[in-house]
Amino acid sequence: MTNTDTEHLQSFMQTCRQRVEEALDRRLPAADKLPARLHRAMRYSTLDGGKRLRPILTYATGKALEVPFDTLDGPACAVEFIHVYSLIHDDLPAMDDDDLRRGKPTCHVQFDEATAILAGDALQVLAFETLAADPAMAVTPSQRAAMIDCLAKASGAGGMVGGQAIDLASVGLQLDLPALEMMHIHKTGALIRASVQLAALARTDRDPAVMEHLDHYAKCIGLAFQIQDDILDEESDTATLGKTQGKDQAHNKPTYPALLGLAGAKRKAREMHEQAIAALETLGEQADLLRALSLFIIQRRN
Ligand code: GRG
Numbered sequence: 001m002t003n004t005d006t007e008h009l010q011s012f013m014q015t016c017r018q019r020v021e022e023a024l025d026r027r028l029p030a031a032d033k034l035p036a037r038l039h040r041a042m043r044y045s046t047l048d049g050g051k052r053l054r055p056i057l058t059y060a061t062g063k064a065l066e067v068p069f070d071t072l073d074g075p076a077c078a079v080e081f082i083h084v085y086s087l088i089h090d091d092l093p094a095m096d097d098d099d100l101r102r103g104k105p106t107c108h109v110q111f112d113e114a115t116a117i118l119a120g121d122a123l124q125v126l127a128f129e130t131l132a133a134d135p136a137m138a139v140t141p142s143q144r145a146a147m148i149d150c151l152a153k154a155s156g157a158g159g160m161v162g163g164q165a166i167d168l169a170s171v172g173l174q175l176d177l178p179a180l181e182m183m184h185i186h187k188t189g190a191l192i193r194a195s196v197q198l199a200a201l202a203r204t205d206r207d208p209a210v211m212e213h214l215d216h217y218a219k220c221i222g223l224a225f226q227i228q229d230d231i232l233d234e235e236s237d238t239a240t241l242g243k244t245q246g247k248d249q250a251h252n253k254p255t256y257p258a259l260l261g262l263a264g265a266k267r268k269a270r271e272m273h274e275q276a277i278a279a280l281e282t283l284g285e286q287a288d289l290l291r292a293l294s295l296f297i298i299q300r301r302n
Contacts, residue, residue: 049102061199074134103242154194163187189222220276
């Protein structure tokens with residue numbers, strides 16, 4: 001990737017971050033609206049933090065398919081609402097029991113456990129309300145239904161929640177590579193895949209071959225993202241990550257570096273990136289941002 005490509009990606013990501021920040025702000029309940037503690041917790045965990053990788057993927061897919069950004073604000077927010085809810089619940093004492101997220105105290109530490117559970121619940125519902133009713137989305141009712149179906153499947157027992165259940169059940173167990181992959185395809189990969197699919201669903205004249213290529217790309221970057229996450233958990237530090245570093249090892253969790261070694265995990269991440277790029281072969285230069293994002297995923301430091 002040239003310097004110009006990197007600068008272009010950085011400026012695109014910055015534009016998307018600003019855009020989604022404003023869109024999230026508008027869709028969240030006001031902080032002083034009752035019940036104010038719940039609304040403050042929802043806003044605290046959602047706003048002003050995170051890489052916004054999933055919304056950026058939604059917008060970048062929109063660029064590749066020429067979908068207007070006004071139509072994508074709803075899907076971009078919906079996927080981020082689901083992501084934030086999952087982080088809040090994952091940090092709870094009953095799950096990962098963490099006190100640092102996005103460089104600040106986790107929701108249950110800043111507020112309390114019950115409020116954190118409710119904030120997660122409410123964000124999850126807000127995601128679907130956004131897809132069902134967002135007036136700025138120029139889509140047909142059947143496209144809306146397809147988007148709701150897509151996000152529900154990606155988030156539920158057959159997707160992210162199922163992956164989290166496998167993860168909780170596997171602590172201390174010796175998972176082999178296919179089992180580890182299966183867990184991550186659900187836990188992290190499903191939502192990343194949905195971030196791409198939601199933008200594609202905004203087009204009525206979908207070419208099934210292009211949809212398939214984009215889906216393959218999304219599956220590959222989903223795994224690459226998780227492998228890099230595991231690598232960073234070993235290589236990075238708490239301040240850079242904005243979350244507790246070294247937790248995987250401390251909790252004896254199965255990870256890619258544990259199974260493949262650090263060098264093997266890096267090779268695997270690179271392989272997934274190369275497969276992602278190959279999947280986009282038939283798409284023209286309008287897919288360059290997606291290509292650059294794939295590289296960003298395996299080179300990110302937080
Ligand atoms: C509790 C239903 C439920 C699901 C939890 C996604 C998840 C499932 C848990 C998060 C725990 C975790 C650290 C997973 C590894 C990969 C991951 C999703 C990291 C966080 O995503 P980033 O790096 O976070 O995109 P930011 O803060 O940048 O948005």
